Amino acid sequence: MRIAKNIFVWLIALGYFIASIALVSADKEDKICNTIDFSINDTTGCYFVERTDILQLLEQRNLKTIGQPFTRINKAQIEQAVINHPSVKNAQVYIENDSTLAIEVVQRNPIVRVFNYNGESYYIDKEGYVMPLSENYTAHVPVVSGKINEPYGRFVGWKIDEYESRNELGRTTILDDVYLLATFLINNYFWQSQIEQLFVNVEGEFEMVPKVGANIIEFGDASELEEKFNKLELLYERGFRRVGWNKYSRINVKYKNQVVCTKR
CATH class of the missing domain: 3.40.50 (Rossmann fold)
Structure with missing residues (x-):
């Protein structure tokens, strides 16, 4: 009986933890994107991809970010658009600090x-x-x-x-x-x-x-x-x-x- 009770308590705690993460994530999604934080990983000393290139790419694809609620920003589409740039090896897009959209780019060598x-x-x-x-x-x-x-x-x-x-x-x-x-x-x-x-x-x-x-x-x-x-x-x-x-x-x-x- 005591084992069953302990399992029940752990399940409640786990459910609370998952719910908390979901609430935090949902809260982030409700925020407005005020800035974009670019991180370009380069090992060559030559930046073939720059911040202006990414911004221009997003504008061409009509992928709006600044001033938009995160619920309306398609992070997967932005990520794929950046990866499709011929000088980009990989990219990740995620929400950072509630009001910032982070775009991490790994450049080709x-x-x-x-x-x-x-x-x-x-x-x-x-x-x-x-x-x-x-x-x-x-x-x-x-x-x-x-x-x-x-x-x-x-x-x-x-x-x-x-x-x-x-x-x-x-x-x-x-x-x-x-x-x-x-x-x-x-x-x-x-x-x-x-x-x-x-x-x-x-x-x-x-x-x-x-x-x-x-x-x-x-x-x-x-x-x-x-x-x-x-x-x-x-x-x-x-x-x-x-x-x-x-x-x-x-x-x-x-x-x-x-x-x-x-x-x-």
């Missing part, structure tokens, strides 16, 4: 900048999404140009492998190789500090311009990345120490188990 042959330029982020440039900031990432015909408008907001999977003809894109190569570079401190420019030649193969030395690295496609960079690293550590950085004009690592160097 670009790892390579693409220039196609039409003069368009855009970034690919760490997760493989195509994202736009910023008028105010430039990310310090490797640059790739050359035989790249992929237009920005076709790929923006899409993850590269998702675009390939929805392509009815099953076509692959050079951006896939660009992404693989850029991902390798950012995950390797040595090569991240050595390679600043990539070029896609007429054969669709990569050539690299290092920061040190006046030579071109003929890399081939994006297959066997680790093996090719290991061969190149051995040349940097052993060969260049003896003969110097500028003895060769071209360094070819695209063939298996060999490095072919062309003298000046």
Whole structure:
């Protein structure tokens, strides 16, 4: 009997606690939104999404906030609208301090900048999404140009492998190789500090311009990345120490188990 009584008391307490939370939540919903608190999580030092961008986006979607009761503010719609921005990775929207609408934004992190042959330029982020440039900031990432015909408008907001999977003809894109190569570079401190420019030649193969030395690295496609960079690293550590950085004009690592160097 005593156990049943204790359970009954705990159930009443739990019900009271849940009811209190519901009342507090309902009370918040009845309040008027006076301000918007923006929090933009950025690890790049480049703010590709700013407060004015979000405000403009809400205005374009007719998502009213300031002066509106929270009961009339659709937080889910605002959240989805912000997430749909091509430079945004994630977003959360919630009520804060009774009169404030909090919008937390996690920005995408670009790892390579693409220039196609039409003069368009855009970034690919760490997760493989195509994202736009910023008028105010430039990310310090490797640059790739050359035989790249992929237009920005076709790929923006899409993850590269998702675009390939929805392509009815099953076509692959050079951006896939660009992404693989850029991902390798950012995950390797040595090569991240050595390679600043990539070029896609007429054969669709990569050539690299290092920061040190006046030579071109003929890399081939994006297959066997680790093996090719290991061969190149051995040349940097052993060969260049003896003969110097500028003895060769071209360094070819695209063939298996060999490095072919062309003298000046």
